[in-house]
Amino acid sequence: MAHGGFLRQHSDDPEFSSHIMHDYTQVDLDEQTRGMLDFAVKLTKNPSGNKKEDVERLRSLGLDDQQILSTVLITCCFNFMTRLADGLGVEIQENRVEAAKRWMSADVQGMSWLMDRKEE
Structure with a gap:
């Protein structure tokens, strides 16, 4: 399922979701x-x-560090999954989507190593 369809399906306001997917800067x-x-x-x-x-x-x-980390992880996961599926010309199986959703909704508190600052 495309991300837009997923958003509309899981939203309380499908019309609002459609506007978000079209151009969130106008919402x-x-x-x-x-x-x-x-x-x-x-x-x-x-x-x-x-x-x-x-x-x-x-x-x-x-936003606190956990929320920022979650934003980055979700963005990276969606980008990875999209590029993987597009690169292979396939759709991701539903059970794989469910596994990704579980991973993305997991508590990231124990992943503090991900927030170590990059040396400049």
């Missing part, structure tokens, strides 16, 4: 949600372009 979102989406888009389109300032921006919007 009335709170600053924190828009900041997370901007970050995810930048990470998707230009991974090496994300800098310490981008993470600090998320913190200034009220």
Whole structure:
């Protein structure tokens, strides 16, 4: 299932979800949600372009390290799965999607090593 279909299926407001998928910048979102989406888009389109300032921006919007890590992990997982499926010309099996969802919803507190700062 495409990401847009997944979002509409699991949303309380399918019309709003459609607007998000079409162009989230034109939707009335709170600053924190828009900041997370901007970050995810930048990470998707230009991974090496994300800098310490981008993470600090998320913190200034009220996200803690666990929420920032979750944003990065979910973005990376979706990018990986999409590229894997597209590269192979296949659809991901539903049981694999379920496994990915379980992994993405797991507590990331024990993954503090992922938040070690990069040397500049």
